Amino acid sequence: MSSSFHHQPVLPQQLLEALAELPDEGVLLDATVGGGGHSSLLLDAHPGWQLIGLDQDPAARAAAAQQLERFGERVQLVASNFAAYTPNQPVVAVLADLGVSSHQLDVPERGFSFRADGPLDMRMNTEGDGETAAALIDRLEENALADLLFHYGEERLSRRIARRLKTEGPWDDGERGTAALAYAIAGCYPPKQRHGRIHAATRSFQALRIAVNDELGVLETLLNDAPNWLEPGGRIAVISFHSLEDRLVKNRFKADERLRVISRKPLIASEQEAEANPRARSAKLRVAQRLSAELEPAQ
Secondary structure (H helix, E strand, O other), X not given: OHHHOOOOOOOHHHHHHHOOOOOOOEEEEEXXXXXXXXXXXXXXXXXXXXXXXXXXXXXXXXXXXXHOHHHHHHEEEEXXXXXXXXXXXXXXEEEEEOOOOHHXXXXXXXXXXXXXXXXXXXXXXXXXXXXOXXXXXXXXXXXXXXXXXXXXXXXXXXXXXXXXXXXXXXXXXXXXXXXXXXXXXXOOOOHHHOOOOOOOOHHHHHHHHHHHOOHHHHHHHHHHHHHHHEEEEEEEEEEEOOHHHHHHHHHHHHHOOOEEEOOOOOEOOOHHHHHHOHHHHHOEEEEEEEOOOOOOOOO
């Protein structure tokens, strides 16, 4: 399973530079360890660091264990969503890469992509009992589904799409998967707009994935809790891939009295990296530093 997991880390040089000034000894908390790409770079750069790597995806943890095996006892991998975890010691850095991995997109059984047909799942934690995308579509009323597609996917045809999906339901009967859903969504667009650079179903799939995994909710929890985990002077680095996440990170960093913003503007990929790794084109890295240890989050 792990051998098929591939996730090329984005913004590697920017991240290394953002955390370069931190102490030689300490604990790095990688809240989304994925395949272990970012963590391995940081452990190489900081030989005195230990790693706590979190991921709720069993395929990701298996891949990370393989990637990070050479670091031996410096690495501890934990099966957890970062919103449900609290470290038992102060950490020198917190990293969160909010992107969906290449593996998650490429394996049809996960249901994240419409490039190949698969079940309408979209759960990051396939071992949990969370609601699938198909069940979510069937449960929501038409207006609520339209609001979800509009707010999480910034989909301007959300009402038309929601009406079509409710009319063509139920979706949670196992008979149709991601290809049928993408076809139904694309059919809501005028013919000339169905085959642009971005597939017509992309925004709706993003919205459903965000909702299924409560991605903005767990990100808010992380942004509220993580500053308390940091040593004074420690840093939090968050890599986001769409405007909803980036806006949330930017505003929370700016408003948090426990933090000093390091990156006034988000750090983005160079032209060379964007060309070599297309996923990096939409990646934005924001960094903040913990001030004194006394400040607690505003409730």
